Amino acid sequence: MEQIDMKNKITTCILMLCYTCTVWAQTQKATIEIVDTTEGLPLIGAHVCLISASGEKHYYSSDAEGKVIIPLKEKMQCTVSYTGFKTKEFFLEEEQSIKIKMKPDLLMLDQVVKTASVEPESVDQSIYRIGIISHDVLEKQGVQNVRDALRFQPNINLVEDGVLGTQIIMQGLEGQHVKFLIDGMPIIGRQDGNIDLSQIDMSQVDHIEIIEGPMSVVYGSNALAGTINIITKENKYYKWSGTASTYAESVGQLNANMSVQGNKGKSKYGISGGYRYFNGYDLDKSDRRMDWNPKNQINADAYYGINLSGWDTKFGIRVSREDLLFKGNYLQPYRAIDTEFITDRITYSGQFNKKFNEKSTLSGMVSYNTYTRTSQEYTVKEDLNTKEKRDAYNVDEFTTLNARISYGHQFTDRLKWQVGYELTDETGKGGKVDENSGLIENSIWTDVKLNITDQLVFQPGMRLIHHNIYDTPLIYSAHLKWNNEDGWGSRLSFGKGFRAPSIKELYMDFVDSNHKIFGNKDLLPETSYNLTFTVNKTVNIMDHSVLKFDATGFFNHLDNIIETVASDTGEFYYQNISQKRTQGGTFSVNYNHNNRFKMNAGVNLTGISYDLYNTSDFQYRYSIDFVGMLSYFWPKVDLSMQLDYKYTDKRVQLMAGADENNPIEGVTEAYNMLNYSATKNLKNKRFSLTAGVKNILDVKQVANTTQSGAHGSGSNMLIAWGRTYFVSFKFNLNKI
Secondary structure, eight states, rough: OOOHHHHHHHHHHHHHHHHHHHHHTTOOOEEEEEEEEETOOOOTTTTTEEOOTOOOOOEEEEOOTSSSEEEEESSSSEEEEOOOOOOEEEEEEOEEEEEEEEEEEOOOOOOOOOOSSSSETTTTOOOOEEEEOOOHHHHHHTTTHHHHHTTTTTEEEEETTTTTTTEEEEEEEEEGGGGEETTEEEEEOOOOBBGGGGBBBTTTEEEEEEEEEHHHHHHTOOSEEEEEEEEEEOSSSSEEEEEEEEEEETEEOOOOOEEEEEETTEEEEEEEEEEEEEBEEEEEEEESSSSSSEEEEEEEEEEEEEEEEEEEEEEEEEEEEEEEEEOOOEEEEEEEEEEEEEEEEEEEEEEEEOOOOOSSSEEEEEEEEEEEEEEEEEEOOTTTEEESEEEEEEEEEEEEEEEEEEEEEEEETTTEEEEEHHHHEEEEEEBSSSSSSSEEEEEEEEEEESSSSSSSEEEEEEEEESSSSEEEEOEEEEEEEEEEETEEEEEEEEEEEEEEOHHHHHBBBSSSOEEEOOOOOTOEEEEEEEEEEEEEHHHHHHHEEEEEEEEEEEEEEEEEEEEEEEOOSSEEEEEEHHHHHHEEEEEEEEEEEETTTEEEHHHHHHEEEETTTTTTOOOOOEEEEEEEEEEHHHHHHHEEEEEEEEEEEOOEEEOOOOSTTOOOOEEEEEEEEEEEEHHHEEEETTTTEEEEOTTTOOOOOOEEEEGGGOOSSSSEOOSSSSSEEEEEEEEEEEOO
């Protein structure tokens, strides 16, 4: 009996020992310490991605000491990344303790971009010249909307309108030739062909990717001058994270935003919301009408994603409402007529990505957008506080269904292929739309990326389009990229573009106190050609400094371009004019010393010419712009300072008029813009405080004769609301 008990005890001890060993084996941990190679300071919030032998990914983030403790059961591939530093890749084993010294990525060549590719790739690998406005820059500048983000970008100019908002000009072409995307999905709601950039909130934006030049093969219409892709934040590295921020500007602007994001198992989720208030600003205090109309805006969005059997899916909704009040002048003592404009945007989206193996990837996305603009007139009573609704009420509603699927396959190390299908279905209805209308476009596109040598890459592509109204030509493009080990590089792009008239250009009549623009059912589609080239040289100065020179050039030729034309009654309507050409270039110098001191300077030349009456007589009107930036980062106290400057030259524009022998010439005078900001991070980046001065030179408006046409009757053009002071406070909370 005792012998049996002894055997039981021995068996029990052995089982307990085995269990203990198993638990110990399962809880073996590896430690990674991540520091800056220059001063050995810990990098807080560095991203660590582990990939198992089966391809499963696990995400981690470094703590206040720059450390990551990871439970490991097997040897895994490890990738460490941090904004502004070169990515490190290595294999991590059980019980390993390793110190990673991150080197500054002075040219941001390791920055991952998503535009125009089935799979994310680095800036250096992309066939396109992609400019990036990083999250770090957006934070330092106190950016609140896309208008603020693009204001100091080279080769981009902004035009302000009291009702239509902020509009863009790129390569001398207006906003209808620029594609705007959020996470690869198109933004709708163009007024007079332009997206109002001030309506796009930046609180949940990670970075912005900008491609100048032809992208019509990949993105179709509106992608001739370039493509701007706004990439939103997504939490992969924390169990949950939260942010809360406030912003105040002395002009009377107050913003507040909150967000929460999390990860649990194979699921990810997030929700955010924000409110923006602007009290309006007026240069002439003698009347009620304001140059910058008061408005408030509410934004909210949510997403949920899950990875099932390698299918990475994400579903989301984004909602915004802007309420703008246009105050009318006194019609008689103590009486006026005001107009309220309410703009509602709702976007439902879904996307997926499936990597079958190391060489094949399938991705797709679908979005359904609704854009509603409501206008209501009110009679303001004698007390100036009581309002009464008038009969003047209008609702215009536009919807867009966009579905896109693409497949990419790498045949060899030198040959990659992409093919895709895209559907765009637009509808419009309302009081200002001439009739219920719809435009449907089906497209198939493909491109081939061929690494001819280690230094030379060639990518041709084409797009076949079927439009429900118009015949469409074959769209094609060719891209060439070359670089060598001596720091020289160049890119050359040529593409043919096509743009069908929009619903608003065909059917909508836009009339208010500032605008009289009428649609035209007889419009023809635009066709175009674009040539863009870039040459750059990188010079490494010792170990921690780099100097980069960039020279770019572009040429655009457009046939049947759609413009607003003045009639003999003073009204404006859309019409095809013969031809338009733009040409120019940019030369820039960028210096970066160890991500501490940065300096950018660039000069941009843009020439615009119209052949309004098919005479083949192109006379270019040129303008020269200058941009500059200085920034300094003091790592020991985590303080950064930045100064931004831009000179916008005088611009001359021709417009067709009722008299074919006497075109209308508009001139906008030159102006300067200068901003300063400083950002201080506190408590291991838990809190951040940004303060600064915008428009230090106090520019408000410039002399202008262009707006005496379709967009108003004033002799001055609004630029900004003068010198203002701002402060922003942000709270970050992350749980690893």
